[in-house]
Amino acid sequence: MRSVYRVPSYADRVVAPPITPDAPDAPARRRVRLPLLRMALAVAGGGLLYLSFPPRPLWWFAPLGFALLGYVLNERRARAGFGYGVLFGLGFMTPLLRWTGEFVGLVAWLPLALACAVLIGISTAAMAVVSKTRLAPLWMACLWVADEALRGVFPFGGFPWGKIAFGQPEGWYLPLASLGGAPLISFAVALTGFGLTWAVRNWKLGVPLAVLPLVAGLAATPLVGTNPSAGTATVAAIQGNVPRAGLDFNSQRRAVLNNHVKRTLELAQDVAAGKAKQPDLVIWPENSSDIDPFRNVDAADEIDKAARAIKAPIAVGAVVIDRNDNLPRNTVVLWDPEKGPIDTYTKRQLQPFGETMPFRSFFRIFSKTVDRAGVFQPGSDPEGFAMGPAKVAIDTCYEVAFDGVVRDSVLAGSNLIAIPTNNATFGYTEMTYQQLSMSRVRAVEHGRAVVVSATSGVSAIVQPNGSVTQRTELFTPDALVATLPLRGETTLATRIGAWPEWVLTAAGVLALALSLYARRRKDTDDGPAGAA
Known part of the structure; x- marks a missing residue:
């Protein structure tokens, strides 16, 4: 019986690639590198947000920070959005709140920064969910306002120190304070940043959302007067x-x-x-x-x-x-x-x-300085x-x-x-x-x-x-x-009080609820077809 085995020729050995089952897989490498890149960009975005605050007059860094956050959250799952948001929050809050530990040590500074970062992570988890919807930058900006509202009452009776509006005394957004207070400024800054991200994908949608808040701030400038009506x-x-x-x-x-x-x-x-x-x-x-x-x-x-x-x-x-x-x-x-x-x-x-x-007896375990x-x-x-x-x-x-x-x-x-x-x-x-x-x-x-x-x-x-x-x-x-x-x-802001914050928060939460409902319905509709 003749053998069917053929010895490979020289041409075969040259043309055919060697079999290397242990070689690194390129798609796998990309799957590792992309999350690492997003993590780095999340921290960098938070860092830009911090740098936008006084004493630096770099107010325009804030929308850039939100643009990076929008990129890392785009079409991510809620769990990933939470993780990226915590990193973003740490990049922002850790340097911003350094003063809290100046004389009582790390026991005050780092736990407070982490608590604020976790609250930001909750809002970014929600942002990741709505990032798949139409007008996503709008709903994401609303959810940022919701996050600031939450931090205004929790933890420790509220700690609103990192409101984006407080980093904008030099910027074009400041006149908006007379219309809707600090929440309206925060919304406008976040909307600009998220709009910049979406402009890369859909300029017809992203550019107007990015430009409109700046135009509104400039248009409100004449409303900010110094008329001494009471002497x-x-x-x-x-x-x-x-x-x-x-x-x-x-x-x-x-x-x-x-x-x-x-x-x-x-x-x-x-x-x-x-x-x-x-x-x-x-x-x-x-x-x-x-x-x-x-x-x-x-x-x-x-x-x-x-x-x-x-x-x-x-x-x-x-x-x-x-x-x-x-x-x-x-x-x-x-x-x-x-x-x-x-x-x-x-x-x-x-x-x-x-x-x-707060929790004096608990924190005393770590440091006696809390009694000061x-x-x-x-x-x-x-x-x-x-x-x-x-x-x-x-x-x-x-x-x-x-x-x-x-x-x-x-x-x-x-x-x-x-x-x-x-x-x-x-x-x-x-x-x-x-x-x-x-x-x-x-x-x-x-x-x-x-x-x-x-x-x-x-x-x-x-x-x-x-x-x-x-x-x-x-x-x-x-x-x-x-x-x-x-x-x-x-001013109008004084008269209407917290209404802008409530309305923007409600809009963000409603968009989140509708997104979750639509996803659940889609999964339900796809279920029988997938089973069949």
């Missing part, structure tokens, strides 16, 4: 400085009070010499008197001396011990030059990991002060980050906003610049001039159009004096 007031903001940065500045409380008294007396001398205008009212910072003036006669005498010298009422940031429960309140005391203390405002929105410590956080009690009355010709809304430090808190104080009848703040507890970090940008957004949102008075800086005078006309340096004693317009009328 004017000359305001002084005192920055007395502190002995040293950090939580330990409290150990020299008398020195802090003396610094602010001294700088006020120096201003009074300048007024008497004609070097400065006579102020109608004076704003001292938060914690300018951590000695309770209602219990300490010496502190009361010093404040009284300053008020009589400057011949104007002073809003004094003080720590007051309540006589009923013996617990501290972060209070602003209205000190009249003739009558002494005549009114008070107690901070309503307290700062976690500073004035309060306070046990302050919140107030409830939004009413501000009548000071000279002005009715002043008081929003102390952390409160400026909360839409409803600021709006309530404005609706109490104010025509001027004061932000007494103590940034000494965060040293030379970016916190003070981030907070100043919030004050600028609030000025446009409510059509009010804003006076920022900080213990160690940055103090500033903000016009109703959001522009900063005067500011101080960090850890430098100073006094700012300016004549500001008093606005009696309210």
